[in-house]
Every structure is written in C-alpha cells, then in structure tokens.
Amino acid sequence: MSKIDELLKNEKVEWKKLGEVCEFINGYAFKSNLFKRKGSPIIRITNINSGKINFGDLKYFDLNDYPNLNNYKIYPNDIVVAMSGATTGKIGYNYTDNIAYLNQRVGKFIPNRNILENRFLFHFLFSKEDLIFSLASGTGSQPNLSKSDIEKIEIPIPSIETQEKIVKILDKFTNYVTELQAELQAELQARTKQYEYYRDMLLSEEYLNKLSCHLEENRLLKLEWKTLDEISVGSLSYGSGASAIDYDGETRYIRITDINDSGGLNKEKASPNVVEEKYILNNEDILFARSGATVGKNYIHLINDKCIYAGYLIRLIVNREIALPKFVFYCLNTNRYKIFVDNTKSRGSQPNINAKQYGSFKIPIIPIEIQNKVVEILDKFRSLLADTKGLLPKEIEQRQKQYEYYREKLLTFDENSVKRERERERERAYLSNSYLNSLKEVGEIVGVTVFGVELKKLEDFAKIYDGTHQTPKYVNIGVPFVSVQDIKNIYGTNKYITIEEYNKFKVKPRKNDVFMTRIGDIGTCAIVKNDDDLAYYVTLALIRPSNDIVLSKFLKYLIESNQGKKELSKRILHNATPIKINLGEIGKLKFFIPSITVQEHIVSILDKFDDIVNNISKGLPKEIELRQKQYEYYREKLLSFER
Numbered sequence: 001m002s003k004i005d006e007l008l009k010n011e012k013v014e015w016k017k018l019g020e021v022c023e024f025i026n027g028y029a030f031k032s033n034l035f036k037r038k039g040s041p042i043i044r045i046t047n048i049n050s051g052k053i054n055f056g057d058l059k060y061f062d063l064n065d066y067p068n069l070n071n072y073k074i075y076p077n078d079i080v081v082a083m084s085g086a087t088t089g090k091i092g093y094n095y096t097d098n099i100a101y102l103n104q105r106v107g108k109f110i111p112n113r114n115i116l117e118n119r120f121l122f123h124f125l126f127s128k129e130d131l132i133f134s135l136a137s138g139t140g141s142q143p144n145l146s147k148s149d150i151e152k153i154e155i156p157i158p159s160i161e162t163q164e165k166i167v168k169i170l171d172k173f174t175n176y177v178t179e180l181q182a183e184l185q186a187e188l189q190a191r192t193k194q195y196e197y198y199r200d201m202l203l204s205e206e207y208l209n210k211l212s213c214h215l216e217e218n219r220l221l222k223l224e225w226k227t228l229d230e231i232s233v234g235s236l237s238y239g240s241g242a243s244a245i246d247y248d249g250e251t252r253y254i255r256i257t258d259i260n261d262s263g264g265l266n267k268e269k270a271s272p273n274v275v276e277e278k279y280i281l282n283n284e285d286i287l288f289a290r291s292g293a294t295v296g297k298n299y300i301h302l303i304n305d306k307c308i309y310a311g312y313l314i315r316l317i318v319n320r321e322i323a324l325p326k327f328v329f330y331c332l333n334t335n336r337y338k339i340f341v342d343n344t345k346s347r348g349s350q351p352n353i354n355a356k357q358y359g360s361f362k363i364p365i366i367p368i369e370i371q372n373k374v375v376e377i378l379d380k381f382r383s384l385l386a387d388t389k390g391l392l393p394k395e396i397e398q399r400q401k402q403y404e405y406y407r408e409k410l411l412t413f414d415e416n417s418v419k420r421e422r423e424r425e426r427e428r429a430y431l432s433n434s435y436l437n438s439l440k441e442v443g444e445i446v447g448v449t450v451f452g453v454e455l456k457k458l459e460d461f462a463k464i465y466d467g468t469h470q471t472p473k474y475v476n477i478g479v480p481f482v483s484v485q486d487i488k489n490i491y492g493t494n495k496y497i498t499i500e501e502y503n504k505f506k507v508k509p510r511k512n513d514v515f516m517t518r519i520g521d522i523g524t525c526a527i528v529k530n531d532d533d534l535a536y537y538v539t540l541a542l543i544r545p546s547n548d549i550v551l552s553k554f555l556k557y558l559i560e561s562n563q564g565k566k567e568l569s570k571r572i573l574h575n576a577t578p579i580k581i582n583l584g585e586i587g588k589l590k591f592f593i594p595s596i597t598v599q600e601h602i603v604s605i606l607d608k609f610d611d612i613v614n615n616i617s618k619g620l621p622k623e624i625e626l627r628q629k630q631y632e633y634y635r636e637k638l639l640s641f642e643r
Contacts, residue, residue, distance in 0.1 A: 012158065012159065013156045013157060013158050014156075014157045015154050015155070015156055015157070016154065016155060016157050017151060017152055017153065017154055017155075018109075018150060018151050018152070018153045018154075018155055019151030019152065021111060021112050021115055021116045021155065021157065022109050022110060022111050022112065022116070022121070022151075023109075023110040023112075024107055024108070024109060024110075024147055024150055024151055025071060025072070025102065025107060025108045025110065026083075026102075026104070026106075026107055026147055027043075027072060027101075027102030027103045027104045027105060027106040027107065027108075028066075028069060028072045028101065028102060028103065028104060029103075029104040030042055030059075030061055030066075030101075030103055030104070032059075034061055034062070034065050035059045035060065035061060036060045036061055036062055037060065038060050039060035039061055039062050039063070040060060040061055040062070040063055040100070040101060041055065041058045041059070041060055041098065041100040041101070042058065042059045042060065042061060042100065042101050042102075042103045043058075043074055043080065043092075043100045043101065043102060043103060043106055044059065044103045044105075044106065045082040045083070045084060045085050045087045045088075045090075045103070045105055045106055046085075046087065047092070048080060048081070048082045048087055048090045048091070048092035048106070049087065049090055049092070051091060051092065051093055051122075051126050051174070052092055052093060052095060053074070053080060053092040053093065053094050053095075053096070053100075054092075055096060055098055055100070058100075059103075061101075069101060072101050072102045073099060073100075073101060073102075074094055074099065074100045074101065074102060074108060075094065075099055076094050076095075076096060076097050076098070076099075077093070077094060077118060078093075078094045078108055078109075079091065079092070079093055079094075079108065079109045079118070079121060079122050079125065080092045080093075080094075080102065080106055080107060080108050080109070081106070081107045081108075081109070081125070081132065081145070081150065082105070082106060083105045083106060083107050083144065083145040083146075084105040084136075084142060084143065084144045084145065085105070085142060085143075088132075088133050088136050088143045088144070088145060089129045089130070089131075089132035089133030089134075089135075089136065089145070090129060091122065091125045091126045091129055091132075093122050093126075105144075107145075107147065107150065109121060109125070114160075115157060115160070116155075116157060116163070117160060117163040117164055117167060119167040119170075119171065120163040120164075120166060120167050121155070123166070123167065123170045124155055124156075128153070131153070132145065132150070132153070135149045135150075135152075135153070136149070137149075196335070200334050200335050200336070203330060203331055203334050203364070203374065223364045223365060223366045224364070224365045225362045225363070225364055225365070226322070226323075226362060226363065226365050227359060227360055227361065227362050228316055228328075228358060228359050228360070228361050228362075228363070229359035229360070230322075231318055231319050231322045231323045231328065231363070231365070232316055232317060232318065232319065232359070233317040233318070233319050234317060235355070235359075236288075236314050236315065236316050236355040236356075236358055236359050237314065237315050237355070238290075238311055238313075238314055238315075238355065239279055239287075239308070239309040239310045239311045239312070239313045239314070239315065240253075240272060240274070240276060240279040240308055240309065240310055240311060241310075241311045242272035242273050242274040242275075242276075242308070242310070243272070243273045243274075244270040244271070244272065244273075244310075245270065245271050245272070245273050246270065246271065247269040247270055247271050248271040250271070250306060251271050251272065251275050251306045251307070251308060252269050252270070252271065252305050252306065252307045252308070253269075253270045253271050253272040253307075253308050253310060254281070254287065254299075254307050254308065254309045254310060254313065255270070255310040255312070255313070256289050256290075256291070256292065256294055256310065256312040256313060257294070258270075259287070259289065259294065259297055259298075259299045261297075263297075263298070263299055263300070263333070264299075265299070265303075272308045272310075275308060276308070279308045279309055280306065280307070280308060281301045281307045281308070281309055281315070282301070282317065283301060283302065283304075284300060284301060284302065284318070284325035284326065285300070285301045285315055285316070285317055285325075286298060286299070286300050286301075286315070286316040286317075286318065286325060286328060286329055286332070287299045287300075287301070287309055287313045287314065287315055287316075288313065288314040288315075288316070288353070288358050289312065289313060290312055290313065290314050290352060290353055290354060290355070290358075291312050291350060291351070291352045291353075292312070292350060292351070293351075295341065295345050295351045295352060295353055296337075296338070296341030296342075296345065296353065298329065298332045298333070300325060300326065300329040314354075314355050314358055316328070316358075322365060323363070323365060323368075323371065324368065324371045324372060324375055326375045326379070327371040327372075327374060327375050328363060330374070330375065330378050331363040331364070332361075332363075337361065340361050341353065344357050454592070454593055455590055455591070455592055455593075456549075456590065456591060456592075456593050457587060457588055457589065457590055458543070458586060458587050458588070458589040458590075458591065459587030459588065461545060461546045461549040461550055461593065462543050462544055462545040462546065462550070462555070462587075463543075463544045464541055464542070464543050464544075464583060464586050464587050465506075465507040465541070465542040465544070465583075466518070466538050466540070466541050466542065466583050467483075467505075467535070467536035467537045467538050467539070467540050467542070468504075468505065468535070468536070468537060468538060469538045472497045472501060472535070472537075473497070473498075473501075474495050474496060474497065475496050475497060475498055476496065477496060478496035478497050478498050478499060478502075479496060479497050479498070479499055479501075479502040479533045479534070479535050480493050480495070480496060480533070480534055480535065481493060481495040481496055481497045481535040481536070481537070482495075482515070482534065482535070482536050482537070482540065483495075483536070483537035483539045483540060484517045484518075484519060484520055484521055484537070484539035484540060487515065487517050487521070487524045487525070487526050487540070488524075488526075490515060490526045490528075490534070491529070497535050499533075501535070502533060502535050505535065507542060508533070508534075509528045509534045509536065509542060510528065510531050510544075511528055511529065511530050511531050512527065512528065512545070512547060512552040513527075513528040513542055513543065513544050513552070514526070514527055514528070514542075514543040514544075514545065514552050514555055514556055514559075515527075515528065515536065515540045515541070515542060515543075516540065516541045516543055516559060516586070517539065517540060517541075518539060518540065518541045518580060518581050518583070518586065519538070519539040519578055519579075519580040519581075520539065520578040520579065520580070522568055522572060522579065522580070522581055523559055523560060523564060523565060523568045524560065525555075525556040525559050525560055526556075527552050527553060527556055541583060541586055543555070543586070548596070549593065549596075550593055550599065551596065551599045551600065551603060553603045553606075553607070554599040554602060554603050557602070557603065557606050558591050559589075563591065563592075564589070564591070567589040567590060567591070568581060568589065571585040571586075571588060571589070
C-alpha cells in the first residue's frame with residue numbers, strides 16, 4: 001500500500017451533500033442590449049475554462065442600470081461553475097484581484113469555512129467536471145444544470161487540517177503545470193526567433209554573396225536577383241473554382257483556409273466537386289494566398305496526396321534549372337518577403353495581391369549546390385523547431401495527467417472508515433503521529449514525479465577511474481594510447497603501447513564509458529564507441545555510468561554544460577600547475593538527472609545541433625563560431641533544471 005493510500009484510508013471522513021456545506025448562488029439575467037464597452041465586468045459561461053475565470057473577453061454593464069447586485073459579485077478566490085451550453089460543468093477559480101458579476105447560467109459556491117476549505121472544494125469540483133456535466137438535463141448542444149442538481153453532489157469532508165495539507169500538495173501541481181506551460185511557450189518563442197534570425201541571415205544578400213563567390217575562368221561570380229516570374233515554369237496561375245464537398249478519400253481540395261500558420265495543412269479535409277487535371281499539384285509546387293486576412297501566406301506541396309488548389313490561391317512552378325523550390329520557399333518566409341507583402345497588398349477590408357504582383361517579387365539566385373547547402377541547414381532548423389512544438393503539448397499533457405492522478409489519490413477516501421467508531425481515537429493518534437511524516441514523503445514523491453528530475457552525485461550513478469600514472473614507452477604497433485591531448489578524437493591517436501603493458505590496467509574502457517579530462521584542460525568529454533582495446537593516461541578520468549539512470553551522451557552534454565563547469569570549478573585545484581581535479585572529487589559533482597525518456601529527447605535535439613555545427617564546419621567555416629554559440633545557448637536551456 002502506498003503512503004498516500006495509507007494516509008487517506010485512515011483519515012476520518014464524512015460525506016455530505018454540497019447543499020449542506022455550501023451556499024450556491026445562481027447568476028443574474030443581465031440584458032444584452034444594456035451591455036457596455038466598459039464598466040463593471042460580467043462573467044459568462046464562455047469565460048470559464050481550464051479551472052480558471054478568463055478575464056480576456058468580457059462584457060460590461062453600468063451599475064446605475066441595475067440596483068442591489070451585491071449578492072452576484074465574484075470576488076478574488078471565488079469558485080464558479082458553467083450551468084449550460086458547451087462549457088456545462090466547467091469549474092472556474094478567480095485567481096485575480098478583479099471583482100466581477102455573475103451572469104445567468106453561471107453559479108457561485110460559498111463554502112462554510114468552518115468545515116470546508118475553499119481550495120479543497122475547488123480541487124474536488126475540478127476533479128468532478130465530467131460528473132457535473134452528466135447531471136445536466138437537456139440534449140444536443142444545450143445541456144442545463146439546475147441548482148438542485150449541484151446541491152445533491154456528495155463531497156468527502158476530512159478534517160480542516162487534512163484538507164489544508166491536501167490543498168498544499170495539489171496547489172503545487174497546478175503551479176507546476178502553469179509554470180511549465182509558460183516556460184515551454186517561452187522556449188518555443190525563443191527557438192522560433194532564433195530560427196527566423198538565422199534563416200534571414202542565411203538568405204541575406206551579404207551572406208549569399210560570400211557563399212557564391214568563387215573563381216571560374218578568372219571571373220568572379222556573384223548572386224543574381226530574379227523575379228518569381230523569371231524562375232517560373234509558365235505563368236503564376238489561379239486555382240479551380242470548384243465547390244467543396246465532403247472528402248472522398250482520393251482528392252483533397254486545398255483552399256485558402258486550409259493553410260495553417262506553420263505553412264502546413266489543417267487536418268480537416270474536403271474534396272472538389274469537379275477534378276480538372278490542370279489544377280492538380282505537383283511535388284514542391286508553391287501556393288500563395290491572394291486575398292483576405294491570409295494574404296501573403298504560402299505553402300510548399302510536399303505530400304503524396306492527390307490535391308487540387310482553389311481559386312483564391314496562386315500556384316508557382318519553379319524552374320529547377322534555376323532554383324530549388326525549397327530554397328524559393330525559404331526566401332518566401334523571410335522578413336524581406338513580409339515587408340513586400342505589407343507594401344504590395346491592397347488596403348481596405350479585403351486586402352489582395354494578384355499573380356502579376358507576386359511575380360514581381362525578387363529572390364537571390366546562387367549556384368544550385370549552394371542553394372542545396374542552405375536548404376539542408378534550414379531543414380534541420382525547421383526539424384528542431386518542429387520537435388519543440390511537438391514536445392510542448394506532450395509535456396503539458398503529461399504533467400496534467402500526473403496532477404490528475406495525484407488529485408484522485410488525494411481526494412479518494414475509504415467510506416467504510418467513517419463507520420469504524422471504535423477506532424476513532426486510534427485513527428486520531430495515527431494522524432497526529434504519522435500524517436506529517438507521511439505527507440512529507442508524499443511531497444517528495446510528488447516533486448520527483450512532476451519534474452522527473454532528481455539531484456544526484458555523480459558517484460551515485462557512475463563509477464570513476466583514472467588511467468596509468470606512469471609515462472609509457474611508446475611502440476609503433478600495439479594498443480592505442482590516449483591522453484588529454486587526444487580528447488577531441490580519441491580514435492585518431494598516433495601513440496601505442498604494448499599489449500603486455502595494457503594488460504596491467506585494472507580497468508579497461510568499454511562501450512559507452514565516458515572519458516573526461518581532469519588535468520590542464522578540465523571537463524572535456526569523449527564517449528567510448530566500442531569494446532576495442534584502448535589505453536589511457538592519468539590526465540583522463542574514465543566514468544562508467546549506470547545506463548538505467550543516465551545515458552552516456554546525456555552525461556557528456558551535462559558535464560560540458562555551464563552547470564557542469566560550475567560544479568567542476570568548485571572542486572578544481574586552481575593553485576596547482578597545471579590545474580587539476582582530484583579523482584575523488586569527481587564523484588561529488590552534483591547534477592539534475594531527468595528520466596531516461598527526457599534524456600533521450602534532449603540528446604536527440606543536441607545531436608541535431610552537433611550535426612548542424614559539423615556540417616557547417618565542413619562547408620561554411622566562417623559560420624562555425626555563430627552556430628557554436630547558438631548550440632551552447634540551447635544546450636544550456638535544455639540542461640538547466642530547477643526543483
């Protein structure tokens with residue numbers, strides 16, 4: 001039995017109807033024709049969602065139009081429920097300092113504070129939204145709850161002390177979820193800005209000139225600027241005027257509203273009532289929105305589905321002898337293109353850009369091989385960004401499920417315990433003696449589960465060794481020998497020792513071990529890729545992690561991060577010449593260790609950055625420093641954990 005189960009099973013609980021422990025107030029029927037643009041705010045059913053009262057989309061009224069509305073006030077920390085419509089059963093909490101008024105079909109709970117803690121009531125109601133909805137009468141899109149329906153709901157009533165302690169745990173979860181949403185959203189925005197910055201830089205005239213300048217027959221070649229008309233196969237053309245029908249499973253109809261803000265297609269599909277061959281999209285055709293709020297938006301067709309494009313879209317077929325379609329597409333997402341759209345579109349309620357105007361937009365044309373290099377880099381950045389966007393809802397969903405799990409555990413009581421009158425005194429004694437300790441343990445469990453992160457010493461999940469202290473006698477052929485100088489390429493060493501000398505090593509490297517420099521250069525790591533013989537000097541520490549706790553690659557990234565550098569700095573002998581860290585001190589390094597699943601995701605992202613940096617180092621040496629800085633920035637973001 002878990003500590004939570006044990007804790008709650010023995011708690012004294014009474015079950016009461018909400019009508020016995022709460023006053024419930026229905027909202028007031030405000031007249032819509034008296035709504036104002038400012039004044040006193042009205043909370044409607046549409047303002048209740050996700051356990052909160054949303055003050056972003058309000059209606060207002062003038063207090064002079066209505067007398068005696070004090071009973072309908074919503075104060076800070078009040079709890080409300082939606083009583084009809086699509087949001088029926090949704091619970092909202094006023095987390096703000098705002099005072100507002102209840103509209104009709106919105107109800108407010110006023111608990112008896114002597115027996116029911118307000119936040120306990122909120123967590124209970126929030127956990128029962130589905131149950132509350134099931135009590136509603138009516139069918140279709142207009143279910144309705146009555147006051148009597150709500151007042152009949154039964155709620156467990158433990159002691160106020162117990163309620164407060166349960167609230168403390170559950171509030172931590174709600175705070176964690178809220179903070180996580182904000183942090184992940186901020187991270188996503190930061191990555192998007194980074195991506196846009198480097199995309200625009202890679203596609204700038206100055207940078208592309210640097211890439212494309214080379215000598216050919218003593219002639220300096222630079223980029224050219226060409227219009228979309230000049231790189232198009234045929235003219236830019238308008239789409240089909242067919243009507244949309246239900247999706248037939250064969251041909252998709254792409255309309256102006258089907259292109260989302262990410263440059264992809266929405267999930268909902270439709271088909272055209274007439275399929276004309278000339279409107280069928282080819283792979284890597286580019287579409288432009290020509291009218292309305294989406295004017296300027298573009299889409300590159302990269303899916304295999306048979307698709308027809310509609311009349312409010314314009315198609316560009318790129319001449320591949322001049323330009324790569326994906327290179328053109330990236331040029332159409334730069335800030336320079338956005339300025340073009342803003343300056344070109346017609347003004348008024350229905351902005352428009354026609355095919356001739358789109359055709360006048362100029363893009364830089366450089367050699368195809370250089371275009372391909374730019375596309376390769378930007379594709380990797382987009383993939384990285386997509387990973388983050390995918391992670392955001394998954395992480396939030398995971399945290400929400402964890403919160404709901406513990407909420408249910410903490411709000412599920414053994415009703416039979418109420419009947420055991422003879423054991424009440426013993427139960428009270430149990431609670432007074434063990435409840436706080438049990439709750440503390442639960443809190444620790446919760447903290448670990450929420451973040452999936454524990455602060456651990458390196459010695460708790462790895463064994464640490466050092467190499468030979470004797471300068472070896474090198475031979476021409478034998479076992480490769482590595483030291484601090486070889487850390488960047490441990491398999492490229494030109495030093496060897498005899499097999500006899502190597503056999504004297506007590507600990508021999510094996511696959512997934514991590515080398516870390518510990519004398520002179522401190523904290524640079526390399527991963528052992530196989531079980532081949534490999535000898536190592538005292539300047540290197542061999543770290544053998546428990547692979548069920550930490551991934552070797554994750555550990556390498558962690559040690560090389562700012563967090564790792566700070567930990568190392570605490571234990572480095574700075575007065576030594578050269579500086580060093582003693583072997584016994586390495587195990588004392590402390591790191592936040594997330595779950596293996598989280599580690600795998602982080603490693604996949606950082607590996608992509610590594611790949612980007614390496615590719616650039618091969619073909620674009622002048623950009624290495626900038627990419628390296630970007631990589632380090634994201635590495636620190638990904639490896640900065642907080643309790």
